[in-house]
Amino acid sequence: MIKLRSFPSDRQLDKMDCGPACLKMIAKYYGKFYSLQYLRDKCGATKEGVSFLDISNAAEEIGLRSLSIKCSIDDLLFRIPLPALVHWNKSHFVVIHKVRASKRKKKNESSSVASKQINNADGSIYVSDPAKGHIKYGAKDFSDKWIKSGSDMGKLMALEPQADFYQRQGDEKLERRKTFENFIGYFTPYRKSFINLFIVMLLVTILQGLLPFISKAVIDVGIQTHDIDFINIVLIANVAIIVSVLLSNLVRDWILLHVTSRVNIALISDYLIKLMRLPITFFENKMTGDILQRAQDHERIRSFVMNNSLNMVFSALTFIVFGVIMFIYNPVIFYIFLAGSIIYVAWVLAFLNVRKKLDWEYFDLVSKNQSYWVETIASIQDIKINNYEKQKRWKWEDIQARLYKVNLRVLGITNTQNLGAQFIDSLKNLFITFYCAKAVISGEITFGVMISTQFIIGMLNAPVVQFIQFIISFQFAKISFLRLNEIHQLDDEHENVGSNNIDLPENKSLIINNVMFQYSPNSKMVLQGVRLVIPEGKVTAIVGDSGSGKSTFLKLLLRLYKPSYGEIMIGSMNINNISLRQWRDKCGAVMQDGKIFNDTILNNIVLDDEKIDYGKLKKALETANIAQEIEMLPLGYQTMMGEQGRGLSGGQKQRVLIARALYKNPDYLFFDEATNSLDTINEQKIVAALDDVFRDKTVIVVAHRLSTIRKADQIIVMQDGRVIEIGNHNSLMERQGHYNRLVQSQMDLTSTVLVEADKNNQN
Numbered sequence: 001m002i003k004l005r006s007f008p009s010d011r012q013l014d015k016m017d018c019g020p021a022c023l024k025m026i027a028k029y030y031g032k033f034y035s036l037q038y039l040r041d042k043c044g045a046t047k048e049g050v051s052f053l054d055i056s057n058a059a060e061e062i063g064l065r066s067l068s069i070k071c072s073i074d075d076l077l078f079r080i081p082l083p084a085l086v087h088w089n090k091s092h093f094v095v096i097h098k099v100r101a102s103k104r105k106k107k108n109e110s111s112s113v114a115s116k117q118i119n120n121a122d123g124s125i126y127v128s129d130p131a132k133g134h135i136k137y138g139a140k141d142f143s144d145k146w147i148k149s150g151s152d153m154g155k156l157m158a159l160e161p162q163a164d165f166y167q168r169q170g171d172e173k174l175e176r177r178k179t180f181e182n183f184i185g186y187f188t189p190y191r192k193s194f195i196n197l198f199i200v201m202l203l204v205t206i207l208q209g210l211l212p213f214i215s216k217a218v219i220d221v222g223i224q225t226h227d228i229d230f231i232n233i234v235l236i237a238n239v240a241i242i243v244s245v246l247l248s249n250l251v252r253d254w255i256l257l258h259v260t261s262r263v264n265i266a267l268i269s270d271y272l273i274k275l276m277r278l279p280i281t282f283f284e285n286k287m288t289g290d291i292l293q294r295a296q297d298h299e300r301i302r303s304f305v306m307n308n309s310l311n312m313v314f315s316a317l318t319f320i321v322f323g324v325i326m327f328i329y330n331p332v333i334f335y336i337f338l339a340g341s342i343i344y345v346a347w348v349l350a351f352l353n354v355r356k357k358l359d360w361e362y363f364d365l366v367s368k369n370q371s372y373w374v375e376t377i378a379s380i381q382d383i384k385i386n387n388y389e390k391q392k393r394w395k396w397e398d399i400q401a402r403l404y405k406v407n408l409r410v411l412g413i414t415n416t417q418n419l420g421a422q423f424i425d426s427l428k429n430l431f432i433t434f435y436c437a438k439a440v441i442s443g444e445i446t447f448g449v450m451i452s453t454q455f456i457i458g459m460l461n462a463p464v465v466q467f468i469q470f471i472i473s474f475q476f477a478k479i480s481f482l483r484l485n486e487i488h489q490l491d492d493e494h495e496n497v498g499s500n501n502i503d504l505p506e507n508k509s510l511i512i513n514n515v516m517f518q519y520s521p522n523s524k525m526v527l528q529g530v531r532l533v534i535p536e537g538k539v540t541a542i543v544g545d546s547g548s549g550k551s552t553f554l555k556l557l558l559r560l561y562k563p564s565y566g567e568i569m570i571g572s573m574n575i576n577n578i579s580l581r582q583w584r585d586k587c588g589a590v591m592q593d594g595k596i597f598n599d600t601i602l603n604n605i606v607l608d609d610e611k612i613d614y615g616k617l618k619k620a621l622e623t624a625n626i627a628q629e630i631e632m633l634p635l636g637y638q639t640m641m642g643e644q645g646r647g648l649s650g651g652q653k654q655r656v657l658i659a660r661a662l663y664k665n666p667d668y669l670f671f672d673e674a675t676n677s678l679d680t681i682n683e684q685k686i687v688a689a690l691d692d693v694f695r696d697k698t699v700i701v702v703a704h705r706l707s708t709i710r711k712a713d714q715i716i717v718m719q720d721g722r723v724i725e726i727g728n729h730n731s732l733m734e735r736q737g738h739y740n741r742l743v744q745s746q747m748d749l750t751s752t753v754l755v756e757a758d759k760n761n762q763n
């Protein structure tokens, strides 16, 4: 494999980004910049990545014509217009930007041998891989990864600009936002500390600058003149300088620690704030490991700014001070040092690109590793029940094996780099020592100068090492910065919706106006033209087959998602005018997969334990029929829940969640299968108690057990994302439609169970 340049080489920021990253490279190749996020949105990237079709749709949206072709490796070498995108190794996309058929084959073609006769063509294929950079493959290697076994053709997509590709300048500027550019802003509150730091480090540099003169004085003056007093004085001065340097370093470290830890907290807390502001789709489309790993990226940036860049300033200062001293002492030694150092730096920097490449691979694997752990721990029960431990562990071992390989390569490169660097460094120092020794013998310099030269060289070496550290950290910080910037560039879920609290209109019914919804741009419509009114102060029930879109509809009302088409109104006002905070304050919800937090029962219900309304709490608990059970516990409401509500039964969890929603006393209540884990007696009690609570609220209930919603004011029947019937229980039963069939099938089921039970009793 040979490294090449020229064709753009953009990196995927996480595992599922290869498709959009390839598109980005191709657009860039044709002279247009699109941000990865923009293309990701256009592709409708999900956790599963993207398909050829998604990429082709996105390409056409940015003005690239896509041509999907099935072809052989011969066709690729001789006929296909490039650049083209190929699906690779079953799970990855790369761009082919250049091919070079071998001479023999070219001759074959030029001698007009029919194309079909050219089999097993030979040549090189130049690929820009978003995970690895530029790579050159032999035709055989390439086809092994490209062409599925049992076939002699692979699929690719050639992309060319359409006529209006270059006119789309506007979009590009719009998308090229840099919201994280105020990074330096994190450090401005500490301006004073930085000034102090600067003074301390300046002092250290000056004090250290005195040391070679002291050594020289001891040897050339003290020893030559046999002046013990002078040597004693110099010794005391030397000790004083060393102590001052150590103390100054102590102060420096203290200031750094102080600033660093604060900046770190600020950075990560802003990341968390940003994450919490992102729409739920972000979390659905990103792997947990990616999100967690990005928190680590902050550490790198912080460490770069705080350690490397600051040290670099002083290293440069030290280098200049001692460089000048060295030059005054002996220019030849200075030049030897400079030449040696340049070779040293060049050697180390030669490894930079490989290291960068490995860092991307490393991030990818570490993210996977993190996701693995999170997923394994969360699903341990299912792993055990299905005897899935071994296979699950093998998956981990597979990641580890790949991590091991990357680590091994990193280690190999580091070793080669260090070995070479040490060799160059030792050679340089050796040359200088020899040169000095000769110069002392020939009387060009004194012995004192030789000793202090050694000291100065030592002092000059440190900044060179610092400089290399700086460049390496800068590279890594840049990668981390890119990854973080990507998150900070994303639109908040609050974007394009109202931000102030406003008075709601008089009529607070929810009017759903031809709402359509799809989870990602190229997936199927989960809701199709939903039109209905949810009257204020009434109970509306939604029923329908599994997968008909009931929960999705509820989530749209809770504004966890935005409709892809159509609008939701509250009376005469578009719901988007109301801030999300205000809206969610007005909504209480018990969702199918509601979560219990790792906190006390009390905090799980009231959430804000600073102002507890005990009256409201008691009512909520009684309505949810859980008060008695909690009070029987030794620690009562202060009982700690385990993670995910460990320690509670499914039904108890649901009742705590119901209590949480009721305690909020919201205007709108959403129940999605909120009582499905309850036994019938509990359910009946709660349903009866809820009647009272529901009286002045707008309630939307999704239920499979139809007995619970018989009394609803309005029942909506959904099928395949459409509303197919609306009415109350009686009118829908009379209609003899889908609702009637659902009720009948549940009654049949109950009567079958009763008849079976009867039979068993008689036996």
Ligand SMILES: Nc1ncnc2c1ncn2[C@@H]1O[C@H](COP(=O)(O)OP(=O)(O)OP(=O)(O)O)[C@@H](O)[C@H]1O
Pocket (backbone or CB within 6 Å): 284, 519, 526, 544, 545, 546, 547, 548, 549, 550, 551, 552, 553, 592
């Ligand atoms: N996060 C998601 N991403 C992509 N598709 C989703 C997502 N959630 C649900 N879907 C799809 O949307 C469709 C409707 O799902 P939804 O959960 O709304 O149905 P439902 O009527 O509530 O079903 P159930 O009664 O089984 O809970 C399903 O086909 C499902 O596969």
